[in-house]
Amino acid sequence: MSKTKITRRGVIKTGAVAGASLAVPTLLTAGSHTGFANAPTGSTVTLGFNVPQSGAYADEGADELRAYKLAVEHLNGEGDGGMLQTFSSKALDGTGILGKKVEYVTGDTQTKPDAARASARSMIEKDGAIMITGGSSSGVAVAVQALCQEAGIIFMAGLTHSNDTTGKDKKANGFRHFFNSYMTGAALAPVLADRYGSDRKAYHLTADYNWGYTTEEAVRNSTEALGWETIAAVKTPLSQTDFSSYVAPVLNSGADVLVLNHYGANMVNSLTSAVEFGLRAAQANGKNFEIVVPLYSRLMAQGAGKNVAGIFGTSGWHWSLENTAGARYSGTNAFVKSFGEKYGFPPSQAAHTTYCQTLLYADAVQRGGSFNPCSVVEALEGFEFDGMGSGPTLYRAEDHQCIKDVLVVRGKENPANEFDLLELVDVTPAEAVTFDPGIFGGELGSCNPGA
Amino acid sequence: MDQIILQILNGLDKGSAYALIALGLTLIFGTLGVVNFAHGALFMLGAFCAITFSRILSVSHVVIDETQKDFLGNPLKVDIPYIYDWFGEPTGQAILNWSVPLAILFTIPVMITLGVIIERGLIKHFYKRPHADQILVTFGLAIVLQEIIKYYFGANQIPNPAPEAFIGSFDFGAAIGMKAGSIIYPYWRIVYFCFAMLLIGSVFAFLQFTTFGMVVRAGMADRETVGLLGINIDRRFTVMFGVAAAVAGLAGVMYTPINPPNYHMGMDFLVISFVVVVVGGMGSLPGAVAAGLLLGILESFASMRQVIEALPGINQVVIYLAAIVILLTRPRGLMGRKGVMEE
Numbered sequence: 001m002s003k004t005k006i007t008r009r010g011v012i013k014t015g016a017v018a019g020a021s022l023a024v025p026t027l028l029t030a031g032s033h034t035g036f037a038n039a040p041t042g043s044t045v046t047l048g049f050n051v052p053q054s055g056a057y058a059d060e061g062a063d064e065l066r067a068y069k070l071a072v073e074h075l076n077g078e079g080d081g082g083m084l085q086t087f088s089s090k091a092l093d094g095t096g097i098l099g100k101k102v103e104y105v106t107g108d109t110q111t112k113p114d115a116a117r118a119s120a121r122s123m124i125e126k127d128g129a130i131m132i133t134g135g136s137s138s139g140v141a142v143a144v145q146a147l148c149q150e151a152g153i154i155f156m157a158g159l160t161h162s163n164d165t166t167g168k169d170k171k172a173n174g175f176r177h178f179f180n181s182y183m184t185g186a187a188l189a190p191v192l193a194d195r196y197g198s199d200r201k202a203y204h205l206t207a208d209y210n211w212g213y214t215t216e217e218a219v220r221n222s223t224e225a226l227g228w229e230t231i232a233a234v235k236t237p238l239s240q241t242d243f244s245s246y247v248a249p250v251l252n253s254g255a256d257v258l259v260l261n262h263y264g265a266n267m268v269n270s271l272t273s274a275v276e277f278g279l280r281a282a283q284a285n286g287k288n289f290e291i292v293v294p295l296y297s298r299l300m301a302q303g304a305g306k307n308v309a310g311i312f313g314t315s316g317w318h319w320s321l322e323n324t325a326g327a328r329y330s331g332t333n334a335f336v337k338s339f340g341e342k343y344g345f346p347p348s349q350a351a352h353t354t355y356c357q358t359l360l361y362a363d364a365v366q367r368g369g370s371f372n373p374c375s376v377v378e379a380l381e382g383f384e385f386d387g388m389g390s391g392p393t394l395y396r397a398e399d400h401q402c403i404k405d406v407l408v409v410r411g412k413e414n415p416a417n418e419f420d421l422l423e424l425v426d427v428t429p430a431e432a433v434t435f436d437p438g439i440f441g442g443e444l445g446s447c448n449p450g451a
Numbered sequence: 452m453d454q455i456i457l458q459i460l461n462g463l464d465k466g467s468a469y470a471l472i473a474l475g476l477t478l479i480f481g482t483l484g485v486v487n488f489a490h491g492a493l494f495m496l497g498a499f500c501a502i503t504f505s506r507i508l509s510v511s512h513v514v515i516d517e518t519q520k521d522f523l524g525n526p527l528k529v530d531i532p533y534i535y536d537w538f539g540e541p542t543g544q545a546i547l548n549w550s551v552p553l554a555i556l557f558t559i560p561v562m563i564t565l566g567v568i569i570e571r572g573l574i575k576h577f578y579k580r581p582h583a584d585q586i587l588v589t590f591g592l593a594i595v596l597q598e599i600i601k602y603y604f605g606a607n608q609i610p611n612p613a614p615e616a617f618i619g620s621f622d623f624g625a626a627i628g629m630k631a632g633s634i635i636y637p638y639w640r641i642v643y644f645c646f647a648m649l650l651i652g653s654v655f656a657f658l659q660f661t662t663f664g665m666v667v668r669a670g671m672a673d674r675e676t677v678g679l680l681g682i683n684i685d686r687r688f689t690v691m692f693g694v695a696a697a698v699a700g701l702a703g704v705m706y707t708p709i710n711p712p713n714y715h716m717g718m719d720f721l722v723i724s725f726v727v728v729v730v731g732g733m734g735s736l737p738g739a740v741a742a743g744l745l746l747g748i749l750e751s752f753a754s755m756r757q758v759i760e761a762l763p764g765i766n767q768v769v770i771y772l773a774a775i776v777i778l779l780t781r782p783r784g785l786m787g788r789k790g791v792m793e794e
Binding site: 235 | 453454457458461462464465519521522523527601605606607608609610612619620632633635636637639640709710711713715716719750751754755756759766767
């Protein structure tokens with residue numbers, strides 16, 4: 001057995017050699033790939049789909065994943081092409097992205113910000129994903145967006161509705177196609193004032209986290225501007241399952257409208273309690289008592305069953321939109337057809353927004369001629385497009401938020417089938433929901449190409 | 452005044468669910484000495500027995516209706532449940548409408564069988580192990596059961612409405628001579644409370660007035676002596692595990708119209724039920740019931756707007772505060788036996 005003698009000089013020498021050898025590949029990589037993270041080298045490019053595959057939003061996550069897989073098929077020239085046929089930009093030709101075949105990896109966010117960050121990091125570092133997309137919660141979206149900004153990867157947000165995602169927490173590498181709480185308030189308030197009058201007293205129950213706060217604020221501000229009064233706003237714990245003790249006092253509070261700023265299981269349970277306690281049939285202040293759910297999703301409506309009948313809310317998109325509201329929403333039927341034929345049921349709004357995000361990213365790369373995140377940012381900022389089911393849409397440069405029409409919907413009284421749960425009441429045009437990008441604070445910063 | 456009555460009523464139905472779960476927990480702890488963290492999962496399984504039963508009733512064959520179109524514009528496929536064919540549409544509809552109460556008949560044998568399988572197959576191997584091991588294995592079992600349910604039923608909630616006769620609410624205020632509409636209370640919650648009381652009463656009667664119950668009570672007091680008398684006490688305790696599972700399951704069945712169930716509902720109740728057992732007194736059956744109702748009412752009062760405004764966040768911690776106060780001042784719990792947990 002030989003003895004190893006460690007000297008100070010020896011340590012310094014070894015350290016210098018090791019340091020240099022570690023640095024060389026990085027320099028070479030940076031040099032040979034025009035300087036951005038995970039630059040694709042072979043004939044394929046990898047996208048990272050980060051969706052909740054377990055936890056409370058697993059069903060939304062599953063629908064998002066179906067849409068992503070469909071988008072990949074269409075990008076690679078398989079299937080009927082879906083919305084590529086109607087998309088106003090014709091840069092994509094079904095040969096992948098910049099001639100590279102699209103492949104994907106998936107991660108499970110578990111609807112928890114820390115788990116979502118870990119799975120996004122793994123897809124970026126181990127699988128070399130060039131873009132991360134997904135998420136079914138604003139908490140997750142904000143966390144993953146910040147991670148992608150640091151890593152120099154583009155983040156295309158999925159189902160996230162809080163003002164924060166493109167407001168105070170916006171990032172240059174992050175983009176959101178879905179609408180936000182502010183737009184919900186702006187679209188919903190005029191319809192509510194029209195149907196229920198301007199002399200109304202509202203009682204809010206609000207989920208106790210960032211999405212709940214911004215939604216309550218948006219709905220309060222826009223309804224109060226039209227003459228409504230807010231009697232009370234009570235925060236409810238996110239873990240609450242039985243809302244009876246929150247709902248029971250509402251009827252004798254002097255309010256005649258209950259606004260449920262809840263999503264997912266919270267919304268299903270609070271609405272079930274409210275209907276159980278007879279609020280739908282009740283009278284208050286000489287008027288019919290009304291319930292409002294600011295953000296609707298078809299999957300939630302399925303959970304709440306018959307209780308959604310007649311209740312107003314907003315939605316980003318609905319599968320029957322083109323048939324009921326006309327050709328302005330072209331792309332809807334093309335998407336519903338490809339999705340419906342592949343999976344046997346119509347897509348949800350979560351599926352729609354994630355499908356669009358994937359095509360929009362691919363199109364931006366194609367138009368910019370590079371996978372470099374800064375080129376993608378440049379191609380998407382101020383990009384105006386159509387034919388993706390939401391009417392003419394602008395990807396606003398100032399906050400990376402899509403500005404598009406918002407749907408006001410109502411639970412159907414007599415649904416014809418299990419998917420036909422929401423009916424379209426009104427479409428609020430993009431101009432009416434546009435807001436000053438500065439009002440929520442936050443800084444975009446500059447794009448980070450990584451590496 | 453009306454607010455106070457309303458919150459007491461509210462607390463009673465929530466409290467009766469806590470009481471039913473805590474009763475089962477206490478039964479299992481008192482007989483087998485096992486701290487069963489899978490008990491919330493049994494509550495959840497009961498709820499899914501109701502869903503399964505209603506799905507079995509709705510097993511259908513497809514008829515193509517050329518007059519209607521589906522979302523893709525193809526002729527609509529209409530599902531006709533077989534029970535419509537067998538009993539005629541009105542009777543079939545009535546059976547589907549009453550599927551929640553009918554599911555009780557389906558749930559009792561299923562849950563007793565499941566309980567016995569779980570006890571014989573898994574938990575009996577952990578009797579002589581420390582409580583920490585029992586907690587770990589039953590908690591693991593709870594997670595496995597949840598994941599199985601999620602795999603088959605998905606993560607979203609599944610609505611399972613009460614019979615139409617019980618939809619709507621009762622004007623309690625008018626009935627007791629107050630202003631009409633001042634206290635309204637859903638019919639189904641009244642049914643739930645009565646059902647819970649009936650179930651609790653039957654469990655007590657079973658233990659108090661039957662020979663089987665007497666032997667079980669003797670076994671709870673002194674297992675060894677009962678064994679020496681030549682009685683196979685283990686077999687009876689296994690049956691008690693099945694009974695406790697059935698009680699939790701029935702609590703779950705009847706709860707489905709109150710909250711549409713999802714795979715996670717058991718965990719939401721489990722932690723609170725443990726607090727209930729501790730507050731009521733480990734091993735005390737009346738303690739579990741009383742503490743369940745008391746904590747349910749306490750939780751209702753803490754979620755009143757006026758209370759939250761005075762003490763923000765109290766609605767989320769009130770149950771645990773009560774547990775701390777009880778543990779500091781009366782460690783054996785409200786009705787625990789003297790000496791238990793007091794050394």
